[in-house]
Amino acid sequence: MKILYAEDEPFLAHIVSDGLSSSGYAVSVIDDGANVLDAFGRIIPDIVILDIGLPGKDGYMIAAELRARNPQLPIIFLSAKSLPADVVKGFKSGGNDYLKKPFGMEELLIRIEALLHRFGKSGLTADAETRLPFGSCILDVRNQILVTSGAEHSLSYRECSLLRMLIERKNDVLRRQDALMSIWGDDNFYNNRSMDVFMSHIRKMLIDSPEIQIISLRGIGYKLVC
Template identity: 60%
Template structure:
């Protein structure tokens, strides 16, 4: 099956390189050089996944993602951006993104992330753990729909947040080593990725802060432990 990718990027040279690489892997690529065109293509072509730059003419990537979510809540979105501050990443997920990849990025990493999101959202099974629903404390995690249910309400998770929480659950009451999580979810344990994981872990803790029987404990220099 050939998946359709909406790719919105206003830098022509980068857009051509990424597009050619994706096409060489068998994807059908629908290119847009501005946010308004990207939204129009989304409405007409119904792509399987969207890759959005943030700083674009006419509509920025955050706005395009918000508009896409009004039309379709289930199409996965990956932000590709040079904006890498914690607040930029959080804003990306709040606007409807499922993943966030900092420029410059490797095509290998981008394709891994695309395949992972397509597997989750289209039902294509990957090897490994096939469980998708988890109960811990009074909470439930749905990894397919990337949703966390707590006593305070329901939360939409990013791909990485859902993956991190799943790993914590699988290691519950034992230590999840930082390096293991970084290598499995990010693909490497660089300083930037370690800081990125800290942002996602803080967000998970915030969502679980009102759960008296659930706690994510940091083990200094080692990793994290989900106590439940």
């Protein structure tokens, strides 16, 4: 599935596109509203995600033009604008959904899957990317199951997402802020503590696989070594 994502905040664009790519989507990021229509014609995306406050041309105008080109195109707005009038304007301009910033990747992914299903499109396409081996274990991303040498463990969405990010950066550093913004949508104190609890739980599930270690790097993040 191809996603056209229009966002002019570089850090947010990186976090969101990384999260979408990790979930099996092919993502094209555009940072100028004036270039979105040309990119749309080249990419022919399955779904479009739009920030409203884009330079060159705002998200409302882009959505109206895209809707005129393709009445069956799923469009999601991501915006810091949270007044009811802003949300209404988003839907009236052609959007199918409206997600207010800050948001978590979990919620965005669920909304994307719901829209793709609504418009008769399937979601993840590559089964190979949903079973991730590491050490003697396998993470089944689609079913949110961790298979170790001694057991199968059912994971929550956030546990699964956190472990997936660790696996994809195996033997490299997963920065705390990257994980927090990708999975929780905010790096505040409470989410930091929540992530530590999830990480502790993941370590306990991996206790029967001693060749796998999750190393804490104080003030920086974590490293999965295997």
